[in-house]
Amino acid sequence: MNEDTVTDAVRWRILIVLLAAIAMSLINVSIVNVALPAIQKGLGASQSDLQWVLSGYALTFGVVLVAAGRAGDIMGRGGIFIIGVAVFTLASVASGLAPNAPSLNLARFAQGVGSGLLSPQGVGMIQQYFRGNERGRAFGYFGSAVGVSVGIGPVIGGLLVDLGGVELGWRLTFLVNVPIGIATLIMAFVWFPKPLFRRGPRGTGNRSRRVLYMLRALDPVGALLLGLAVFAILFPFMQSQGSALNWLWLPAGMALVFAWVRWERFYVRLGHSPMVDLNIFSTQSFTNGSLIMTLYFMGMTSIWVLVALYMQQGAGKSALQAGVVGIPAAFVSALAANWAGKRVTKYGRKVVIGGLCCAITGVVLCIGVIMLHESGYLGVWWLMPSLVLIGLAQGSVISPNQTLTLAEVPLAYAGSSGAIMQTGQRIGTSVGIAMITAAVFALLNVTSWSVAAASGFGLIGLIISAALVVAIKDQGGRRTGIAQP
Structure with missing residues (x-):
């Protein structure tokens, strides 16, 4: 076949x-x-x-x-x-x-x-x-x-x-x-x-010729440079509680990204197929979509870390109870992803914009529930309906944005382009979790769990708002023709 x-x-x-x-x-x-x-x-x-x-x-x-x-x-x-x-x-x-x-x-x-x-x-x-x-x-x-x-x-x-x-x-x-x-x-x-x-x-059936072709196509130097760059960028955020010297990895990572870009351009001039076709970044739908996804994961993945911490350490619930609070959101996310997947080709980035608006609304409601729980007016389980909006957002943003981001990418680079987008997700997740948890634990030194958690949700809301701005900009560009490759 x-x-x-x-x-x-x-x-x-x-x-x-x-x-x-x-x-x-x-x-x-x-x-x-x-x-x-x-x-x-x-x-x-x-x-x-x-x-x-x-x-x-x-x-x-x-x-x-x-x-x-x-x-x-x-x-x-x-x-x-x-x-x-x-x-x-x-x-x-x-x-x-x-x-x-x-x-x-x-x-x-x-x-x-x-x-x-x-x-x-x-x-x-x-x-x-x-x-x-x-x-x-x-x-x-x-x-x-x-x-x-x-x-x-x-x-x-x-x-x-x-x-x-x-x-x-x-x-x-x-x-x-x-x-x-x-x-x-x-x-x-x-x-x-x-x-x-x-x-x-x-052509000749020569095995060594095939191996050489594969090695050139895989671009081992480019793979090594990008792998080292991702490692250097991620490492200090994953070891944020360690030595301050760990942060020296970050500028080293940026230097490696620069070296990787220069190498990829040089590799093309040699007449070889690069690891990543850098021309895909001139496709605005890919660039904007990757940026939306990076910002979204920087904010949204921190929500579940923050909810787990708050439920167990702030509200005194068990690990199982902390997991149960997110179940309705998960199933709403699944239903929303299925609904949005069938309609994304018709409505385009509007589906993503709607999802991001749901996310911001859900974050604001979570802040309200946490503060009212602190005052004794609401039980902590009222987080469930607020998190349902977060689930609705996840289903309306992740898969539709993935579809739109990769829609104009050449099939020959479908795997590597999708991986670039996923790498942005990993970096966004690591940076977001490190930044938001650090802010929450710093606030715990001077205030209660509820205030610290609400402040963490506030930071998440700001990050998702930045993703919303990019999505609206991309949608505006599509109406005027600017967002076409």
């Missing part, structure tokens, strides 16, 4: 495989947040160890994203996806059986690599196999999977920790990935079009 001409039945089966893997990787992220106290007790882990349980995964995930996306574009997305799922599944086994904290962190690094390999292939394969309204629907289902996975992860994690206890419970939060990973691999081998990997030019 030719991978570029598949039947409708095969196309939707491919999507099922992609969604299973994406759901597995996202549930893994939210489950671990709940399992951290049990990991600390079970392994005798230090605070630094726990920080790396989270940061190590995020770091390797962000570093390999773009290189993995380009590898899929050149070598075949199906094959790289299967390798990513296999690495992630094996790393989950290693995480669940880890005898000590260093072993767990090494396994988490490997999980991040696996997730980084599979994630851009998911976006690239949706671009490859779906067109027009069907692509919007596919990304809508993608967004539904994201919403449900993020919402049920903490609940599943809380249940597994309660059932398994200190020694076994946290291990189950990793081992639960294994049957999902095995099922995903089986479905991928059965349903993905063959061949899973592409070959280089066939």
Whole structure:
């Protein structure tokens, strides 16, 4: 079967495989947040160890994203996806059986690599196999999977920790990935079009010539420079409580980005295909959409961290209760993503603008509930309806914005371009969480949890407002024709 001409039945089966893997990787992220106290007790882990349980995964995930996306574009997305799922599944086994904290962190690094390999292939394969309204629907289902996975992860994690206890419970939060990973691999081998990997030019049949072609197309120098740049930018935010010298990584990262851009332009002048076609940044829909996504993730991902902290440390609730408060929002997010995915080609960036307005409204209502709870007028569970608006926003922003951002990107760069956008999400998430939690904990030294949490939500509202300004600017450009490539 030719991978570029598949039947409708095969196309939707491919999507099922992609969604299973994406759901597995996202549930893994939210489950671990709940399992951290049990990991600390079970392994005798230090605070630094726990920080790396989270940061190590995020770091390797962000570093390999773009290189993995380009590898899929050149070598075949199906094959790289299967390798990513296999690495992630094996790393989950290693995480669940880890005898000590260093072993767990090494396994988490490997999980991040696996997730980084599979994630851009998911976006690239949706671009490859779906067109027009069907692509919007596919990304809508993608967004539904994201919403449900993020919402049920903490609940599943809380249940597994309660059932398994200190020694076994946290291990189950990793081992639960294994049957999902095995099922995903089986479905991928059965349903993905063959061949899973592409070959280089066939002219002479010379294997060394094909290898050289692949190496040139993968642009190893560009991959190394961008990987180091992402590492240097992310590292100080993930170690924000460490030495002040860590912040020297940030200017080093910016210098590496500059070096990467210069190298990519030089590589094109040599007549080779670059890791990322920098011309995609002249496509305003891609540039604006990537900026919207970076700002959105800088604000929105901090909401769930802040809610978990406030519910447990401010309101005295359990980890399971902190997870339950977000369930309605997760399911509304799934429904909204499905609805928006079917209509994004008709309404365009207006769907995203509406979602961002819902997010800002939800943030304002959360501030109101927290302050009224502080005054004794409302119970903390009134956060649920406020967070539903946040869920509505997630479904209306993430997948529709992804569809619009990648709509005009050449298929040959679908994987690497999608990975650039996801890298922006990772950087936005790391910067936002570091900045907002630092502000909240600084305020806790002089005020109550409610005031500190409300102030954190205020910062989140400002960041999302910046994303709204970019979205309105992009919509205005589309009306005047400026936002066209």
